[in-house]
Amino acid sequence: MGEDNKSIVLESNKNASKTLIEGRVQLPFKKAVEMSYANLKIRFWRSIITSAGVMLGIAFLVSVLSSSSILNALKGGEDVVGEAQQIWIVGMSLLVCTVGITNSLLMSVTERFREIGTMKCLGALDRHIVELFLLEATFQGFIGALIGALVGLLSTMLMFMFKYGFGVVLSRLPVLELFKSVLFAVITGTVLSIAAGVYPAYHAAKMQPAEAMRTEV
Amino acid sequence: MSYEMTVQTRGVRKEYVMGTVTVEALKGVDIEIKRGEYISIMGPSGSGKSTLFNMIGGLDKPTEGNVFIDEVDVAQLDAYELAWLRCRKIGYIFQTFNLIPVMTALENVTLPMVFAGLSTDEYIEKGIRLLETVGLGERVTHKPTELSGGQQQRVAIARAFANDPAIILADEPTGNLDLKTGKEIISLLKRMNSEQGVTVISATHDLKMLDVSDRIVWIRDGRIERLEDRANIKLEVGVVEGEDH
Ligand SMILES: Nc1ncnc2c1ncn2[C@@H]1O[C@H](COP(=O)(O)OP(=O)(O)OP(=O)(O)O)[C@@H](O)[C@H]1O
Ligand SMILES: [Mg+2]
Numbered sequence: 436m437g438e439d440n441k442s443i444v445l446e447s448n449k450n451a452s453k454t455l456i457e458g459r460v461q462l463p464f465k466k467a468v469e470m471s472y473a474n475l476k477i478r479f480w481r482s483i484i485t486s487a488g489v490m491l492g493i494a495f496l497v498s499v500l501s502s503s504s505i506l507n508a509l510k511g512g513e514d515v516v517g518e519a520q521q522i523w524i525v526g527m528s529l530l531v532c533t534v535g536i537t538n539s540l541l542m543s544v545t546e547r548f549r550e551i552g553t554m555k556c557l558g559a560l561d562r563h564i565v566e567l568f569l570l571e572a573t574f575q576g577f578i579g580a581l582i583g584a585l586v587g588l589l590s591t592m593l594m595f596m597f598k599y600g601f602g603v604v605l606s607r608l609p610v611l612e613l614f615k616s617v618l619f620a621v622i623t624g625t626v627l628s629i630a631a632g633v634y635p636a637y638h639a640a641k642m643q644p645a646e647a648m649r650t651e652v
Numbered sequence: 653m654s655y656e657m658t659v660q661t662r663g664v665r666k667e668y669v670m671g672t673v674t675v676e677a678l679k680g681v682d683i684e685i686k687r688g689e690y691i692s693i694m695g696p697s698g699s700g701k702s703t704l705f706n707m708i709g710g711l712d713k714p715t716e717g718n719v720f721i722d723e724v725d726v727a728q729l730d731a732y733e734l735a736w737l738r739c740r741k742i743g744y745i746f747q748t749f750n751l752i753p754v755m756t757a758l759e760n761v762t763l764p765m766v767f768a769g770l771s772t773d774e775y776i777e778k779g780i781r782l783l784e785t786v787g788l789g790e791r792v793t794h795k796p797t798e799l800s801g802g803q804q805q806r807v808a809i810a811r812a813f814a815n816d817p818a819i820i821l822a823d824e825p826t827g828n829l830d831l832k833t834g835k836e837i838i839s840l841l842k843r844m845n846s847e848q849g850v851t852v853i854s855a856t857h858d859l860k861m862l863d864v865s866d867r868i869v870w871i872r873d874g875r876i877e878r879l880e881d882r883a884n885i886k887l888e889v890g891v892v893e894g895e896d897h
Contacts, residue, residue: 460735460767477754553750556711557811558739558767560731644738645712648750 488539489579492532497587552647568636576628743812802833
């Protein structure tokens with residue numbers, strides 16, 4: 436049937452250097468989105484845990500950033516925390532959040548190397564694998580980071596409100612700076628998730644399928 | 653009009669380097685497999701069957717030597733062509749089934765057809781038909797964890813046949829199954845082989861495979877020890893049985 440047509444094409448191309456192939460494999464974007472969404476939904480708890488890792492890291496980062504800007508606003512002008520010290524604290528919290536996020540995403544990808552190898556046996560291109568994991572990591576990272584940033588911000592604000600009074604804190608709230616911190620943290624969280632989620636997937640996709648399928652983590 | 657030889661290997665060697673130790677898993681293998689043949693690759697554990705399976709299927713690269721599929725050197729293919737080869741020309745069956753755990757039976761079977769560019773309607777219909785062919789018409793929406801080993805392997809077989817491949821490569825397809833289920837899987841493969849003319853190449857140490865094979869490749873220590881065709885096999889099995897009783 437279809438077999439015969441295929442063979443005819445093969446035959447006619449016989450001498451053109453690369454011949455076996457009469458078409459291209461593909462993965463329509465819509466299907467890729469469906470697949471990664473289904474994957475997140477089915478591995479619901481796994482996805483939640485991964486996102487929670489991102490969320491905690493970002494919540495921590497935002498609370499460090501926002502408490503230093505709220506504190507500065509409250510004490511008006513006079514530097515409460517030395518600049519060097521502040522850079523150090525922010526640097527440390529960035530590091531902690533990077534490690535946390537990278538760890539969650541790395542885990543969620545490395546446990547799927549066999550799946551990646553299998554998909555390649557079924558005709559997936561490296562690019563398709565990267566695309567699927569990119570979609571998943573972006574989604575998980577963005578949601579986790581957004582929730583984390585809001586949790587971090589609200590808890591810090593509440594903490595200051597209890598300590599200094601609602602009115603005082605609200606009236607001196609450095610809105611623009613807080614907004615910037617949240618934005619910075621959401622972007623950081625998303626970018627880190629993508630880097631940590633896609634790099635190992637890309638690495639596995641580049642392996643020979645036999646090797647990827649053998650890798651046990 | 654089609655090539656007589658669908659798979660040819662020339663001097664295929666494979667070395668695995670682990671630190672300072674080098675294991676030579678294949679030490680120069682030459683085989684020629686005809687279109688429509690049912691070939692069993694037999695040999696003791698560690699003899700290089702899976703390694704050869706990976707080389708023939710384009711799942712790993714030989715250290716030396718060449719593999720030709722329909723006279724095309726697999727090493728010359730670029731990423732797109734290799735993906736196409738794996739998607740359309742070859743169907744893979746593994747000892748460990750290798751189904752995608754989060755996908756239903758139907759989704760597993762249809763995935764190769766998605767890559768092949770079929771429309772949703774086409775692949776759903778064909779997927780259901782394939783699952784019916786392997787006797788799993790009632791299990792389309794089941795996940796691999798909700799299926800028995802034999803059922804999972806049948807899903808894997810349906811998946812391997814999704815794009816009407818010319819070659820089915822099976823690495824110990826009955827290795828994780830009980831006797832009866834193993835027999836069912838073998839006769840299913842044999843049926844597909846004789847009905848559709850698909851070339852079946854199966855690595856195994858399951859002696860039940862002898863019965864259905866056109867030829868047997870005995871491999872030992874990374875080399876082909878001997879080749880036997882069906883006539884001889886029958887005879888030998890007869891002799892062995894004769895001796896036994
Ligand atoms: N990835 C690897 N790294 C190092 N050595 C390997 C690797 N894969 C296989 N080998 C070695 O190559 C040889 C052949 O292995 P292979 O898996 O091909 O055997 P096999 O015939 O399939 O055995 P079995 O029947 O047990 O599946 C063995 O000595 C094995 O240790
Ligand atoms: Mg093996």
